[in-house]
Amino acid sequence: MTGLETGTSYFDVMDVRHAERDLDRFRDAGLDAVLHTFSERDREYFERTKADLVAASHDRDFTVYVNPWAVGGVFGGEAYSGLVAREPSVRQRLASGERVPAACFNDPDFREYVRGWTRDAVDIGADVLFWDEPHWYNVDWFQEYADDDWSCRCEHCRERYRERFDEPMPVTETEAVTRFREESLLDFLDEMMALGHERGAENAVCLMPKKTADYGFSDWSRVATNDHLDVLATDPYWEAFGESNDPETFVAEFGETVSGLAADNDLRSQLWVQGFDLEAGAAADVRAATRAALDVGVDSLFTWGYDGCRTISGIAADEPDAVWNAFLDELP
Numbered sequence: 001m002t003g004l005e006t007g008t009s010y011f012d013v014m015d016v017r018h019a020e021r022d023l024d025r026f027r028d029a030g031l032d033a034v035l036h037t038f039s040e041r042d043r044e045y046f047e048r049t050k051a052d053l054v055a056a057s058h059d060r061d062f063t064v065y066v067n068p069w070a071v072g073g074v075f076g077g078e079a080y081s082g083l084v085a086r087e088p089s090v091r092q093r094l095a096s097g098e099r100v101p102a103a104c105f106n107d108p109d110f111r112e113y114v115r116g117w118t119r120d121a122v123d124i125g126a127d128v129l130f131w132d133e134p135h136w137y138n139v140d141w142f143q144e145y146a147d148d149d150w151s152c153r154c155e156h157c158r159e160r161y162r163e164r165f166d167e168p169m170p171v172t173e174t175e176a177v178t179r180f181r182e183e184s185l186l187d188f189l190d191e192m193m194a195l196g197h198e199r200g201a202e203n204a205v206c207l208m209p210k211k212t213a214d215y216g217f218s219d220w221s222r223v224a225t226n227d228h229l230d231v232l233a234t235d236p237y238w239e240a241f242g243e244s245n246d247p248e249t250f251v252a253e254f255g256e257t258v259s260g261l262a263a264d265n266d267l268r269s270q271l272w273v274q275g276f277d278l279e280a281g282a283a284a285d286v287r288a289a290t291r292a293a294l295d296v297g298v299d300s301l302f303t304w305g306y307d308g309c310r311t312i313s314g315i316a317a318d319e320p321d322a323v324w325n326a327f328l329d330e331l332p
Helices: 016-028 040-045 047-059 084-087 109-121 155-165 175-198 247-264 282-296 320-330
Strands: 007-011 032-037 063-067 092-093 101-105 128-132 202-207 232-233 268-274 302-304
Touching: 007 016, 007 063, 016 047, 032 047, 032 232, 032 302, 040 047, 047 063, 084 101, 101 232, 109 128, 128 175, 155 175, 175 202, 202 268, 232 247, 247 268, 247 282, 268 282, 282 302, 282 320
Parallel strands: 007 032, 007 302, 032 063, 063 128, 128 202, 202 232, 232 268, 268 302
Antiparallel strands: 092 101
């Protein structure tokens, strides 16, 4: 396991003196990387504070990842998007016509916002921009929508679809629509990652462990072959994705996928171990999942998140200290 990078996500702490104590114990535990979240709220009110947190991390020789925590409602994270509240015109539109609280990847105003986010994330000191679970609005996650509804069919998507296929965008999700959704998402990521590279940062994309367009991409090689990608990641969170019966196999399966694609495309591979929303007694699963990730031989291994996410009561592990220590104890 020589050269293995190990880390954790870190969020919602704005007191740098407090954060320094946490960073010290992360370093003492053997970690050498940390992911700092950078939400819309952080960017608006805490940008200088976040820069200080990143600087404190660099002072301790951590590699620093920075992610767009729930920005636009289209990346992972426990944060709300003020952008889609203030600017309803950027929202995705379902095929049924309803606007939903998530920004459209083809909307020019949203793209301009994320270009600004990218520049700011590099300016606060990010070594790696972590594009976390990019996805279209998924009606399967909500009960109020029809199963066959889909997103997005806003004016920008309809215009781009017509340019791409020389026909009106249908209301039903055809094979061409699915291909268009994936191409649009990849085009968005390509633009932002190119900007990140131009400004001196690396790029990581973390894909949800479902190979369908509703969760990002059905063909992960389309992401892995991107010229601006440096790290291919996935987060096989067994409880979150309905695989609680065999977390070890679930982690190993997707670990092998990212490892293989990374090796084929001269990338680094990364896995994330679930450390949130776990019931009492789940430390054994965390240990098994961490061992499975190590056995696959990924280049980087993180957990979401620090201290078993005990500070976010809605998703905290029932036994956060046990979950956190289980991850740390299995690291080499």
